[in-house]
Amino acid sequence: MSEHATSPVGLPSVILIGVDLGDDHFDSALEELGLLAQTAGYAVAERVTCKRRAPDPALFVGSGKAEEIRLLAQSTGANEVLFDQSLSPAQQRNLERLLGMPVNDRTLLILEIFAQRARSHEGKLQVELARLQYLSTRLVRRWSHLERQSGGIGMRGGPGETQIELDRRMIGESIKRTKERLVKLKKQRATQRRRRERQDSFTISLVGYTNAGKSSLFNSLVKARAYAADQLFATLDTTTRQLYLGDAGRTVSLSDTVGFIRDLPHGLVAAFAATLQEATEADLLLHVVDASNPACLEQIASVLSVLREIGADQVPQVLIFNKLDVMDPATAPRALVDVMELEGQSVPRLFVSAHDGTGLPALRALLAERVLARDAPGDPDAPGESPGIEDVLP
Ligand SMILES: Nc1nc2c(ncn2[C@@H]2O[C@H](COP(=O)(O)OP(=O)(O)OP(=O)(O)O)[C@@H](O)[C@H]2O)c(=O)[nH]1
Numbered sequence: 068m069s070e071h072a073t074s075p076v077g078l079p080s081v082i083l084i085g086v087d088l089g090d091d092h093f094d095s096a097l098e099e100l101g102l103l104a105q106t107a108g109y110a111v112a113e114r115v116t117c118k119r120r121a122p123d124p125a126l127f128v129g130s131g132k133a134e135e136i137r138l139l140a141q142s143t144g145a146n147e148v149l150f151d152q153s154l155s156p157a158q159q160r161n162l163e164r165l166l167g168m169p170v171n172d173r174t175l176l177i178l179e180i181f182a183q184r185a186r187s188h189e190g191k192l193q194v195e196l197a198r199l200q201y202l203s204t205r206l207v208r209r210w211s212h213l214e215r216q217s218g219g220i221g222m223r224g225g226p227g228e229t230q231i232e233l234d235r236r237m238i239g240e241s242i243k244r245t246k247e248r249l250v251k252l253k254k255q256r257a258t259q260r261r262r263r264e265r266q267d268s269f270t271i272s273l274v275g276y277t278n279a280g281k282s283s284l285f286n287s288l289v290k291a292r293a294y295a296a297d298q299l300f301a302t303l304d305t306t307t308r309q310l311y312l313g314d315a316g317r318t319v320s321l322s323d324t325v326g327f328i329r330d331l332p333h334g335l336v337a338a339f340a341a342t343l344q345e346a347t348e349a350d351l352l353l354h355v356v357d358a359s360n361p362a363c364l365e366q367i368a369s370v371l372s373v374l375r376e377i378g379a380d381q382v383p384q385v386l387i388f389n390k391l392d393v394m395d396p397a398t399a400p401r402a403l404v405d406v407m408e409l410e411g412q413s414v415p416r417l418f419v420s421a422h423d424g425t426g427l428p429a430l431r432a433l434l435a436e437r438v439l440a441r442d443a444p445g446d447p448d449a450p451g452e453s454p455g456i457e458d459v460l461p
């Protein structure tokens with residue numbers, strides 16, 4: 068592909084494309100895609116949106132629009148085009164041919180960010196697995212790193228094996244190897260978890276949409292320094308710390324986890340199942356929401372759907388509406404603690420600010436109450452259900 072020319076600030080520059088197909092979550096400002104692009108290290112040269120009743124089978128957009136994009140890419144000196152929607156392998160290939168530059172979609176961008184971000188051995192393996200699975204569905208121009216990895220020699224099949232079959236086989240073998248290594252790590256994790264269970268710990272996981280403020284909240288609760296940043300997917304590895312709850316007279320373990328995003332690539336959810344296992348087996352989920360984001364209700368729905376996918380939807384949940392300090396005054400809550408109807412269930416909700424600490428005492432009180440309820444065997448009102456949250460009203 069073409070050399071990466073660079074934008075004035077030295078970053079490769081991209082044109083973002085969004086096609087309004089009439090579904091409810093079309094983002095006309097392409098805001099999230101822009102944030103994803105920035106997080107991945109691109110400068111956004113231009114945003115283009117258009118409306119269609121259905122995607123064009125060959126190019127996703129119409130041929131007139133594609134030509135417009137080509138001219139725009141020329142005039143802005145862009146190096147790459149990113150689509151907000153998923154492209155089929157054929158659409159991607161046709162567009163690349165027509166535009167003469169790499170064309171990618173949101174899924175690949177998310178995979179790219181995960182690949183850049185993964186730090187732990189397990190995180191890297193999980194991303195690698197998700198990438199391989201993505202690659203195996205769209206053969207096969209991006210296989211060079213696999214060839215390097217396997218050394219090439221000895222990999223050749225019998226005569227007549229085509230390049231594509233060879234690629235497919237290499238990817239298949241890499242997937243198998245990666246899976247085996249992950250299984251080993253999963254066993255180690257299970258051992259660690261059993262050790263914790265023996266110690267009768269109460270475990271709490273912070274979950275939520277990416278950038279909601281999970282790490283910031285984690286830091287203010289346990290006075291740790293997990294990486295928090297105005298980027299998507301700042302956190303990829305689960306971090307666990309002990310949190311002392313004075314009111315309960317004991318410690319609990321609190322985990323900060325990877326953020327969710329709408330239409331999280333399926334392979335990634337599967338690949339991160341081991342990391343997200345913490346959430347599945349937690350005693351309580353703190354579902355952190357960026358209450359200042361106008362799209363926060365949709366984000367909640369996306370998180371609930373991922374929780375269902377990883378089998379964590381039965382774990383008791385508390386909604387933590389964060390960023391109270393920057394909430395639009397017009398939508399400011401009347402009480403800091405209330406109950407929200409969520410898919411037919413009443414879920415306790417607390418408004419907090421991880422930045423200025425508002426609402427954190429109420430949150431600690433609620434956590435202590437939950438722990439005590441679980442620790443009190445034979446109490447007819449305990450545990451789990453909804454221990455009266457009136458008790459923690461400020
Ligand atoms: N104003 C305000 N900003 C906040 C608050 N909490 C977090 N932020 C900001 O929101 C951004 C995201 O915070 P993080 O704690 O990294 O969010 P996260 O949910 O861990 O994000 P990922 O790890 O990327 O999924 C950062 O720029 C924080 O400074 C808050 O209470 N008020």
Ligand SMILES: [Mg+2]
Nearest residue numbers: 281282301302
């Ligand atoms: Mg984080």
